[in-house]
Amino acid sequence: MVTDLRILKGIYNAFDPFAPLQSGDPVYVDCQSVRGDGNVLVELGKEVLFSDVTTYQLYAGHKGAGKSTELQRLVSYLRENGCFVVYFAADEDDIDPEDAQYADILLACTRRLLEAFKDLANPSPLLTWVKGRWQDLKDLALSEVAFDKLDVEAQIAMFAKLTANIRAVPSMRQEIRRRVDPHTVTLIDALNEFIADAQKHLKSQYDRIVIVADNLDRIVPTPQQDGRSNHEQIFIDRSEQLKALDCHIIYTVPISMLFSERGTDLRSNYGEVQILPMVMIQTRDSEIYEPGLNAMRQVITRRVEPIVREHGYEGEAATVFDSPETLDKLCLMSGGHLRELLLLMRGAVKRSDTLPISAKAVQRSITEARNTYRRTVEDGQWDSLAEVALSKRIPNEGLYRELLFSRCVLEYRLADEEVTCWYDVHPLIRGIEEFQAALQRRE
């Protein structure tokens, strides 16, 4: 009993939903073959390494599908291959949570580049830029000091403060943008000078600079006055600015972006967008797909194994469940979505006080997760979900974009002779009465 509880506690903590795996972690399961054979190292990484011109690429995927984990691998890969990588996960210091705009992203890149290169490159072009605007901007930095009087270190700090204030003082936000916006072109010029200087100093060691801007999919979509989403305004309308920096950049974007009415504009601006699809646990015809299911089982057992070993538990890791079917159902209900799988597993463990983990505990965990989906879907969306379930396709409409964003609809890919792609509703949604009713109306 006591050992059971210790094992359960250990397992519970091995399924943290908030710790992306670092590159090289032994519990990482390579799901490439069951994710439509996409490989971020090949698709994004090779593009950076082989291209003669600077590349601007987009990387999309459902929340919690493993994007950050894959990007961590990409970062190591690029570093091993001679790139100087500035990776950052945008946070609320970078992006205005209520009203994100492209300038936020540009300034975030600026700030991170400054931090990364402050000992390497001459920051004077950037500081000259600030100096030129100082009369205009100093009240925004909440500072009365003369910029010239500051040493370089302090000037950089002041610059950081300036960009941070764009977020911190909401009442001033519009005003700040109004003053900075006309100068973004000169800011980009200054940044490029700075990058060029960094490049010169890096030459001996690194042959290219890459920015990986993660978490940009964290910008919550909000409809704008013109009826489009802020995502479109940022990534499409301002693509020229987002592509203006003289270094390779990989931006993460929300998966729903790809289904924008201007998806073709997106592709012509950034090239083919790399997508991390779900692990394919079912075929298009809703048959269980054994290799995918097996990958999901491994995600579980690899994390369980060290715990059971440590406590001298006898038997395979999979036997912490009362039957193979219980484990399989847990995997299938995740829809091939990794964070969902972790959440379902945690939910089942916390509802257990002895081993093995019972079907009942898993069922309760499934109910908890299903309730979340029940609450995510809006009244008018059930019919659209039924449509996806029947056709396995999504029409290019705003409504379906939201469903992708909220993970109610999932994307799958199968690499056979060529890659085919389809959509399905999240398996947790299938059990919801409103969905069943909508399905019956369709059939």
Add this chain to the structure above:
Amino acid sequence: MSISEVNWDQDLEADPDEEYQSLVRSLRWTDGFGLFFVQCSPTQATRMIDQLQQDLRHKQIHVVTLNSRIDNLYELVANLPDRHEIEILVINGLEESFVDYIRPGYGGQGDYYKLDTVPRVLGNLNLQRERFRDDFPISFVFFLPLFGLKYFIRRAPDFFDWRSGVFEFPTDADKLLEVTDRLFSERETLEEYLVLPPDERHRKILEVEELLRESHHPFEYRAQLLFECALLLDTAEEYEAAVRFYQQLVELDPSQPGVWFNYGLDLLSLSRFEEAMACFDHAIAIDPNFAEAWDSRGIAARKIGDYGRAIDSYTNALKIDPSFHDSRYNLGTAYLEIKNYESALALFQSIVAEKPDYAPAYYNQACIHAQLRNIEEAIEQLAKAIQLNPQKYKQLAASDPDLALIRDSQQFISLLSEE
């Protein structure tokens, strides 16, 4: 039951004790960062927080109760005294920071949470989750009502995605029934709602609406929730929204005359007179002694110009309740409008004989006398009305076409110019 007989699409809800136990267990097992969401009513929250403090005595628990809006939870946590000692931080009332952003959907219009704004506190959280994880080795427990949780899921999806679990304690059905039971039996309860401050009413509408969205409620309970929601909207003068709830309500249970009556009143306010009439007809068919319903039916009929039915309705109301002065006044007004001045005068006179402070009855008498060119009497009655409510009747008299014939008289001019 063997496992292959389990229906995995079927929900298996935990009972509240089990649910509480798994909350306690998860908190015990978590060393450091974690996000826990507890969905329950504010009353349940208070009780459960006490219980948690007892059951997890070996953990350092700190409770933050928020009564007003905040923008940045990170800063609030960072500035807590003794922050480094806290192991479990309970946050109760975060919904206060975004309740104003939620527009109620008013009966399944589907725009419930579709917003063009993200509340600052949630927008921040959505972007701050890494900083929470990296800077605070604390288990956060958010207590939220159902509408709050739902809004959280939609507006801070990434933060929510890092949760260690959602623990649900459905609102105690009996508690709510107690209130709505009273609402059903006493029409006066509406008054209670009239005094609710708007923000509290808003919150209440959200709570009730959310309960309605849960599909599993038994029939009576659902009916009462619908009624409660409609009444709340009535007091907010959101008649169009209220009407949608009444509509659902009468579909569900057409046997309540009070419901038909309220439904009709809202339709009257929306100038949908024919439909209002039909509602009052329903109310009367169920309860022929429902004097207010007869009276309101009279109003609806008058508005469509069906004076025969109007007079008939008022007469019935008065038969049931002879002391129903408003209805007698309405009947008088109907006679006035069809120029049956004699009957009208008799009714208005009988009202003021019993109720000398019934100003509109004087005013209407003035109108009749003016039409009949009895200038002296018209002025006399108008003076009585003005004495009771100078502002209202001076203003009315200044432009009322019914008084056109006396407006040039010296007495009229001096009456209106009196201070």
